[in-house]
Amino acid sequence: MPKMQNPLIQKLIPQSKIKALINNLKKQNKVVVTYNGSFDVLHAGHIGSLLEAKAQGDVLIVPLNSDQSVKSYKGHSRPIISEKERALQLATLECVDYVVLFNETNCIKILDKIKPDIHCNGRDWGKNCVEREIVEKNGGKIYILSWTQGLSTTKLIQKIIDLYKKPVNKAVFLDRNGTINISNPKVSQTIQSFQFAPGAIEALKKLAKTKYKIIIITNRSDVAKGLCTEKDVLILNNWIKKNLKEKGARIDHIFYCPHHPEAVIQKYKKNCPCRKPGTGMLEKARDKYNLSLNDSWLVGDSIKDVLAGRLMNIKTIQIKTCGEKTADIQSKIGPQFKAKDLKEAIEKIILKK
Numbered sequence: 128m129p130k131m132q133n134p135l136i137q138k139l140i141p142q143s144k145i146k147a148l149i150n151n152l153k154k155q156n157k158v159v160v161t162y163n164g165s166f167d168v169l170h171a172g173h174i175g176s177l178l179e180a181k182a183q184g185d186v187l188i189v190p191l192n193s194d195q196s197v198k199s200y201k202g203h204s205r206p207i208i209s210e211k212e213r214a215l216q217l218a219t220l221e222c223v224d225y226v227v228l229f230n231e232t233n234c235i236k237i238l239d240k241i242k243p244d245i246h247c248n249g250r251d252w253g254k255n256c257v258e259r260e261i262v263e264k265n266g267g268k269i270y271i272l273s274w275t276q277g278l279s280t281t282k283l284i285q286k287i288i289d290l291y292k293k294p295v296n297k298a299v300f301l302d303r304n305g306t307i308n309i310s311n312p313k314v315s316q317t318i319q320s321f322q323f324a325p326g327a328i329e330a331l332k333k334l335a336k337t338k339y340k341i342i343i344i345t346n347r348s349d350v351a352k353g354l355c356t357e358k359d360v361l362i363l364n365n366w367i368k369k370n371l372k373e374k375g376a377r378i379d380h381i382f383y384c385p386h387h388p389e390a391v392i393q394k395y396k397k398n399c400p401c402r403k404p405g406t407g408m409l410e411k412a413r414d415k416y417n418l419s420l421n422d423s424w425l426v427g428d429s430i431k432d433v434l435a436g437r438l439m440n441i442k443t444i445q446i447k448t449c450g451e452k453t454a455d456i457q458s459k460i461g462p463q464f465k466a467k468d469l470k471e472a473i474e475k476i477i478l479k480k
């Protein structure tokens with residue numbers, strides 16, 4: 128395997144070596160360009176400006192505000208990224224030839240050492256900037272970059288704060304028949320015939336003590352097949368929620384797909400978006416509860432459950448079915464984890480929290 132080079136070794140120049148570097152570059156008649164900044168949380172605005180700066184000459188040297196320097200004008204909350212990491216990010220860019228760290232609030236002292244032919248500045252700072260005098264004294268020019276994209280790290284941070292004001296939740300999605308209760312695919316479930324899987328209630332009580340939203344997603348094509356009505360589904364759903372609540376467990380929401388798999392395909396030439404392995408129910412839950420799906424889990428006995436979860440980047444656990452098995456589809460995709468039953472699956476989730 129080829130050895131990985133640390134770009135810092137070639138590109139991060141200590142201040143003591145600037146003089147020798149510049150003498151060498153001038154000997155080769157290179158046009159030296161500088162563009163300084165803190166480059167905290169590198170974004171496309173930085174990249175655009177650096178590319179434009181590099182285009183003004185042959186060699187681009189970036190004087191980089193050290194952590195101490197950034198704090199001196201941005202306050203204690205910045206930088207977000209340490210000077211070592213910021214230097215590494217810059218050094219990795221092809222358009223950046225050298226990086227020099229400096230501790231002062233402005234880069235006048237370091238520019239007096241570099242004596243750039245061209246010093247670039249953002250539009251916000253303009254031509255009459257603090258660096259102008261020293262650059263022109265040494266025979267250089269100030270160039271104002273035209274790159275503007277309305278991007279700034281401060282704006283980015285504010286965007287993140289605004290987005291995360293509303294709490295981001297995670298969920299455990301549970302299939303119903305064959306997972307929570309003993310399945311009998313030949314008959315439609317009723318309150319009378321509903322039987323929790325062994326250990327399911329105890330496991331759900333443990334899960335209820337976590338911060339996970341607990342959401343059932345169930346294919347209920349028995350509605351479309353005329354085996355029961357949508358009202359029957361709602362009655363049973365409410366009973367499951369109430370019954371578990373009385374026992375100290377909780378179900379936050381039950382999403383169900385009432386559509387007929389074949390009838391929908393015949394009519395619309397495609398599956399309904401909600402029937403698993405369709406992801407419609409997961410998407411509805413994500414939007415309703417502001418869920419981060421890749422921090423969420425899905426437990427089901429069928430490959431249809433697993434597929435729906437994996438398509439949405441949810442961690443999936445397939446369990447052995449509790450009851451009779453319904454026909455499954457063929458798939459090369461499998462779950463990340465397997466468990467014996469719902470109890471073992473929930474124990475896994477709680478352990479991995």
Ligand SMILES: [Zn+2]
Pocket residue numbers: 384385386399400401402
């Ligand atoms: Zn559906």
